[in-house]
Amino acid sequence: MAEAEENIRFHEMFHIEGGNFTNAGAISSRVKKILKEAGFPGKIIRRTSIAAFEAEMNVICYANQGNLSLLIAPNFLKVVVKDEGIGIPDVKLAMREGYSTANEKIRELGFGAGMGLSNIKKNTDEMILTSTSGQGTHLEFIIYLDRQETQPPFE
Amino acid sequence: MTLKEVKEILSAEVISGDHDLEKEIKYAFAADLLSDVLALGRGSGVLTLLITGIVHPQVIYASNIFDLGAIVFVRGKRPTEATLQLAIENQIPLLATPYIMFETCGLLFQHGLRPSIAKVKNG
Numbered sequence: 536m537a538e539a540e541e542n543i544r545f546h547e548m549f550h551i552e553g554g555n556f557t558n559a560g561a562i563s564s565r566v567k568k569i570l571k572e573a574g575f576p577g578k579i580i581r582r583t584s585i586a587a588f589e590a591e592m593n594v595i596c597y598a599n600q601g602n603l604s605l606l607i608a609p610n611f612l613k614v615v616v617k618d619e620g621i622g623i624p625d626v627k628l629a630m631r632e633g634y635s636t637a638n639e640k641i642r643e644l645g646f647g648a649g650m651g652l653s654n655i656k657k658n659t660d661e662m663i664l665t666s667t668s669g670q671g672t673h674l675e676f677i678i679y680l681d682r683q684e685t686q687p688p689f690e
Numbered sequence: 691m692t693l694k695e696v697k698e699i700l701s702a703e704v705i706s707g708d709h710d711l712e713k714e715i716k717y718a719f720a721a722d723l724l725s726d727v728l729a730l731g732r733g734s735g736v737l738t739l740l741i742t743g744i745v746h747p748q749v750i751y752a753s754n755i756f757d758l759g760a761i762v763f764v765r766g767k768r769p770t771e772a773t774l775q776l777a778i779e780n781q782i783p784l785l786a787t788p789y790i791m792f793e794t795c796g797l798l799f800q801h802g803l804r805p806s807i808a809k810v811k812n813g
Contacts, residue, residue, distance in 0.1 A: 563751065567755060584755040647725070649725075650729045
């Protein structure tokens with residue numbers, strides 16, 4: 536991912552507690568608020584917030600703990616989500632729409648349809664997902680601010 | 691149609707957002723899976739009504755991402771206290787109807803409300 540750290544003009548990190556469903560969604564809500572207050576276009580805010588929500592849910596559903604960082608650069612937004620937990624044994628399989636290892640509790644909440652990771656990919660311009668089974672997962676995605684012609688598939 | 695008309699058509703109770711009943715609603719999306727809301731939500735935002743049976747706070751967080759106009763809970767479901775507080779904070783009106791989801795959708799469609807997305811591309 537093309538990125539010069541010195542270009543980052545805003546950086547905030549949020550802690551995510553695994554298994555704490557009560558406030559699930561609160562962090563992506565804060566991400567949305569920050570982007571809105573910074574005056575980004577609605578579509579950029581929406582794409583970033585959707586991807587952040589999915590990523591936040593993944594940490595809550597599957598990991599012990601993690602953090603989500605929002606980085607703002609002049610021409611892109613980047614979100615980095617690192618967690619400690621069971622990890623993803625087969626990333627390629629996990630990316631497949633409809634594939635899910637969600638338990639009953641997650642499904643009761645209306646999640647776990649196996650669409651989260653592919654939804655992150657659809658809403659972002661670049662996505663990197665790596666995982667070490669039994670240790671944790673590292674997810675990064677970028678949304679370019681100067682490529683607004685990039686459309687999510689259903690818009 | 692206005693939210694007030696939605697309320698009347700569905701014999702719904704306004705749980706929060708009484709002052710927002712003049713709000714215009716043109717589209718609707720019905721789902722009991724938030725994964726679907728997140729994957730298929732559209733840009734029509736404030737003009738869109740979410741029809742759902744999900745009553746926990748995540749429904750508000752998901753709706754907030756799309757700046758949805760209002761939420762109707764079907765099958766007589768009531769939001770949890772945390773959901774209600776979050777809806778008030780985020781200024782998202784909440785309605786509750788005794789109708790099941792199918793009937794709710796049918797009544798609103800009959801009165802002119804249209805889907806925010808009619809079908810998926812790769813279904």
